[in-house]
Amino acid sequence: MFTKKQPWQRRDTGLTARMIVSFAILAILYIIFLSVLAYVGVSAIAIAVIAGILILAQWYFSDKIVLWSTGAKIVSREQFPELHDLVERIVARNNLSKPRIAVVNSRMPNAFATGKTPKSSIVAVTVGLMDQLDPEELEGVIAHELAHIKNRDVLILTLASLFSTMAWYLMRFGMYGGMYGGGHGRRGNEGGAAMLLILLVAIITWIASFLIIRAISRYREYVADRDGALITGKPSKLASALLKISGTMKRIPTRDLREVEGMNAFFIIPALSGDTLTSLFSTHPPVDQRVKKLMEMEAAMS
Amino acid sequence: MGLKVTGRCALTFKTVSGTFFYEMEQDIRQFLGNLQPEFDLTWRTTTDSYGYMWIIFEGKRIEDLLAGLTTVSDIVEERGFSDQLLAAVFEFSSEREQGRRTHQQYLIYNYKRNNFYPFVPTGQKTIDAEQQMKIMAAISEEIPFERDMTLWYPLWDLPLRSLG
Numbered sequence: 001m002f003t004k005k006q007p008w009q010r011r012d013t014g015l016t017a018r019m020i021v022s023f024a025i026l027a028i029l030y031i032i033f034l035s036v037l038a039y040v041g042v043s044a045i046a047i048a049v050i051a052g053i054l055i056l057a058q059w060y061f062s063d064k065i066v067l068w069s070t071g072a073k074i075v076s077r078e079q080f081p082e083l084h085d086l087v088e089r090i091v092a093r094n095n096l097s098k099p100r101i102a103v104v105n106s107r108m109p110n111a112f113a114t115g116k117t118p119k120s121s122i123v124a125v126t127v128g129l130m131d132q133l134d135p136e137e138l139e140g141v142i143a144h145e146l147a148h149i150k151n152r153d154v155l156i157l158t159l160a161s162l163f164s165t166m167a168w169y170l171m172r173f174g175m176y177g178g179m180y181g182g183g184h185g186r187r188g189n190e191g192g193a194a195m196l197l198i199l200l201v202a203i204i205t206w207i208a209s210f211l212i213i214r215a216i217s218r219y220r221e222y223v224a225d226r227d228g229a230l231i232t233g234k235p236s237k238l239a240s241a242l243l244k245i246s247g248t249m250k251r252i253p254t255r256d257l258r259e260v261e262g263m264n265a266f267f268i269i270p271a272l273s274g275d276t277l278t279s280l281f282s283t284h285p286p287v288d289q290r291v292k293k294l295m296e297m298e299a300a301m302s
Numbered sequence: 303m304g305l306k307v308t309g310r311c312a313l314t315f316k317t318v319s320g321t322f323f324y325e326m327e328q329d330i331r332q333f334l335g336n337l338q339p340e341f342d343l344t345w346r347t348t349t350d351s352y353g354y355m356w357i358i359f360e361g362k363r364i365e366d367l368l369a370g371l372t373t374v375s376d377i378v379e380e381r382g383f384s385d386q387l388l389a390a391v392f393e394f395s396s397e398r399e400q401g402r403r404t405h406q407q408y409l410i411y412n413y414k415r416n417n418f419y420p421f422v423p424t425g426q427k428t429i430d431a432e433q434q435m436k437i438m439a440a441i442s443e444e445i446p447f448e449r450d451m452t453l454w455y456p457l458w459d460l461p462l463r464s465l466g
Contacts, residue, residue, distance in 0.1 A: 249431035257455035295439030
C-alpha cells in the first residue's frame with residue numbers, strides 16, 4: 001500500500017536485530033557443537049538428546065537472553081512508580097498476574113513482552129515510548145503486551161520455531177545417513193545426489209517454517225491488538241499509539257495543496273513496491289491495517 | 303463514527319486571464335443565478351490569495367449540493383479548463399467525546415488524483431492527524447480514497463465559513 005518501507009519496520013530493527021543476532025549466534029554455536037560431536041563419532045541418538053537438552057536450556061534461559069540482548073533492566077516500584085501503577089491498574093481490572101517490568105534506555109519508542117509463563121513474564125518499554133505517548137496510549141501499548149502474555153504467544157512462537165529447528169536437525173542427521181549409510185557397494189555419486197536432495201529438502205523446510213512463523217506472528221499481533229483493546233476498552237488509543245510509534249503521522253504534509261499543485265507531485269506514478277514480498281517476511285502486519293482494524297472496533301464499541 | 307455533513311461544500315479552480323476563461327465564468331455565473339427553484343441551494347464565490355476561485359454552496363439536501371458541484375465542474379471541463387480544477391471540499395462535523403474540542407472536518411476531493419482524503423485543521427497550519435486516520439479507517443472502503451498519506455496536502459484557511 002505504501003511505496004516505501006514502513007518507518008516503524010526500520011525503527012523496530014534496533015531492538016529486534018539484537019535479539020535475532022543473539023539467538024542466531026546461539027544456533028550457530030549449537031550446530032558447530034553438534035557437528036563436532038558427530039565428527040568425533042557420537043551416535044545420532046546421543047546427539048538428538050544433547051540437542052534436545054540445549055533447546056530446553058535455551059527455552060529455560062530465554063528471559064535472561066532477551067533481557068541481556070536488548071539491554072532491558074528490571075525496574076522496581078521505587079524507580080518507576082507511575083509505570084508500576086499503570087501496569088497494576090490494568091492487571092487488577094482484568095484479573096491478570098502482574099509481570100515484572102523492565103525499561104530499555106533507548107529513545108526509540110518500543111515495547112516487548114517475554115516470558116515462559118504468565119507469572120514469570122516481563123513487559124519491557126523503552127524510555128522513548130514513555131516520553132512520546134500520553135498515559136492512555138501507553139496503557140494501550142502495555143495492554144497489547146499483556147495480551148501477548150495472556151495468549152502465551154511467546155510459547156506459541158517458540159514451539160513453532162522449535163519444530164523448524166527440529167526439522168533442520170533431522171535433515172542434518174539424514175544427511176549423515178546419506179553420507180555414511182548408503183556407501184556400501186554403490187558408486188559415490190549416488191550418495192552425492194542423495195545428499196544434494198536432502199540439502200534441498202532441508203532448505204525448503206527451513207524457508208517454509210520461516211514464512212509460517214512470520215505468518216503466525218503477524219496473526220498473533222492482530223489478536224494482541226484486539227485483546228489489548230478489549231482490556232482497556234479504548235481501541236483508538238492503541239491505534240494512535242501505533243501511529244505515533246510508527247511515525248506515520250509525521251508523513252502527512254503541511255504544505256498547502258495550492259503550493260504544490262504545479263510541482264507535478266500528482267503525476268508521479270506510485271512505484272510498484274515490493275510490498276507483498278516484505279509483508280511476507282515481516283513479523284508485524286502493516287500499521288495502517290492494524291489501525292484500521294482497531295478503528296473498526298472503536299466504531300463497533302461506541 | 304458520527305460524521306455529519308454540515309450542508310456546506312465548495313469547489314475550487316485556478317483562474318487564468320483570457321476570453322475563453324471569462325466566457326466559462328459567465329456560464330458558471332449564469333448557472334448559479336438560476337439555481338432556484340430547481341435546487342435548494344445558496345452560493346457565493348471568492349478568490350483566494352493563491353489566485354484560486356472558490357464556489358461555495360450551502361444547502362440542506364446532499365443531492366442538491368452534489369448536483370451543484372458536478373454541474374460547475376462539468377462546465378469547467380466542457381470549456382476545456384479541466385486542468386485548472388484543483389479540489390472539491392466537503393465539510394463535516396462530528397459528535398466527539400465529551401470534553402474534547404470539536405473541529406470542522408473536511409473531505410478533500412483531488413481532481414488530479416480522482417480520490418478523497420481527510421483534512422482536520424486544528425489551527426494555524428496544524429492538523430488532527432489522529433482524527434484524519436479515524437476518518438480514513440471509517441470510509442476508505444466506501445469511496446475512492448487516497449491511501450498515500452504523503453499526498454494529504456492541506457488547504458489552509460478554507461473559505462467555507464468566512465462569509466464575505
